[in-house]
Amino acid sequence: MTATQPELTASPGNGGVDAAVAAARRVIAALLHAGDGTPAEMTEIAGRLNAVADHLEEHAPAVADRLVDMWAGEGVTRHDPVTGPENAIAPPLHLVGLADGGIEGKVTLGMPYQGPPGCVHGGISALLLDHTLGVANHWAGESGMTGTLTLRYHRTTPLFEELTVTARQDSVEGRKIFTSGTISAGGQVCVSAEGIFVNKHLARPR
Numbered sequence: 491m492t493a494t495q496p497e498l499t500a501s502p503g504n505g506g507v508d509a510a511v512a513a514a515r516r517v518i519a520a521l522l523h524a525g526d527g528t529p530a531e532m533t534e535i536a537g538r539l540n541a542v543a544d545h546l547e548e549h550a551p552a553v554a555d556r557l558v559d560m561w562a563g564e565g566v567t568r569h570d571p572v573t574g575p576e577n578a579i580a581p582p583l584h585l586v587g588l589a590d591g592g593i594e595g596k597v598t599l600g601m602p603y604q605g606p607p608g609c610v611h612g613g614i615s616a617l618l619l620d621h622t623l624g625v626a627n628h629w630a631g632e633s634g635m636t637g638t639l640t641l642r643y644h645r646t647t648p649l650f651e652e653l654t655v656t657a658r659q660d661s662v663e664g665r666k667i668f669t670s671g672t673i674s675a676g677g678q679v680c681v682s683a684e685g686i687f688v689n690k691h692l693a694r695p696r
C-alpha cells in the first residue's frame with residue numbers, strides 16, 4: 491500500500507477469528523478438490539467438522555446480539571461475503587482507493603467459485619462487482635443501495651488466475667448514483683458492470 495492507496499477493506503487482523511476463517515476457506519476448497527474419488531475417509535472428516543461446528547455454536551451469542559456487534563465500528567467490512575476476513579465464503583477481495591477517484595482490488599478465485607468448466611460463475615462476478623461498485627461509492631463520498639445492476643459478460647473469467655476488479659463513481663443525479671466497474675484478466679476485460687444506486691441507508695441494529 492502507498493500513501494495514495496488507502497485500504498477500503500479490512501485486512502486480516504482479528505487474531506484467531508481471521509485465522510480460523512482462513513482455515514475454513516481451505517476446508518471448503520480442499521473438499522471440492524478431494525471430491526469422492528479420493529481415499530480420504532469422508533465420514534470421519536464429516537464427524538470432525540461437525541464437532542468444530544458444534545463447539546462454535548455452543549459458544550456463540552444470540553443472533554440479535556451478534557448482528558449488533560458485527561455492525562458496530564467498521565461494520566460491513568469485516569463480515570461481508572466479498573471482502574470480509576470473518577466470512578469464509580468471501581474470496582476475500584481486498585480493495586484500495588486510487589488517487590484518480592476509482593478503486594481497485596486483486597483476487598484469484600478457485601474451484602468454490604466455478605461456473606462453466608475452469609471459469610468463474612457469472613453470479614460470483616455479479617457479487618464481486620455489486621460490492622465493489624458499492625465501495626467505490628463510499629470512497630467517492632455518496633453511497634446507497636443497489637437499484638439496478640447491469641452486467642455484460644465479454645469473455646469467460648478464468649479461475650486460478652489473478653483478476654483485477656475496478657470501479658468508479660461516474661455521476662450523481664439527485665438520489666441516483668451512477669457507478670461502473672470491470673473484472674479483467676491478463677489486461678482484458680471479462681465482465682463490465684453499470685449500476686444505478688439509490689441514496690438510502692438502513693439503520694444499523696442496536
Ligand SMILES: CCCCCCCC/C=C\CCCCCCCC(=O)SCCNC(=O)CCNC(=O)[C@H](O)C(C)(C)COP(=O)(O)OP(=O)(O)OC[C@H]1O[C@@H](n2cnc3c(N)ncnc32)[C@H](O)[C@@H]1OP(=O)(O)O
Nearest residue numbers: 498499500620621624625628635636637638664686688690
Ligand atoms: C477498514 C477500512 C474501512 C473502510 C470502510 C469501507 C466501508 C464500505 C462501506 C460500504 C460498502 C458497502 C458495499 C455494499 C454493496 C452491496 C449493495 C447491496 O447489496 S444493497 C442490497 C440490494 N439492494 C436492495 O435491496 C435495494 C432494494 N430496493 C429498495 O430498497 C428501493 O427500491 C430503493 C432504495 C432502490 C429505491 O426506493 P426509494 O423509495 O428510496 O426510491 P424512489 O423514491 O422510488 O426513487 C428515487 C429515484 O431513484 C430511482 N429508482 C428507484 N428505484 C430504482 C431502481 N431499482 N433502479 C434504478 N433507479 C431507481 C427513481 O426512478 C427515482 O429517480 P428520479 O429521482 O425520479 O430520477
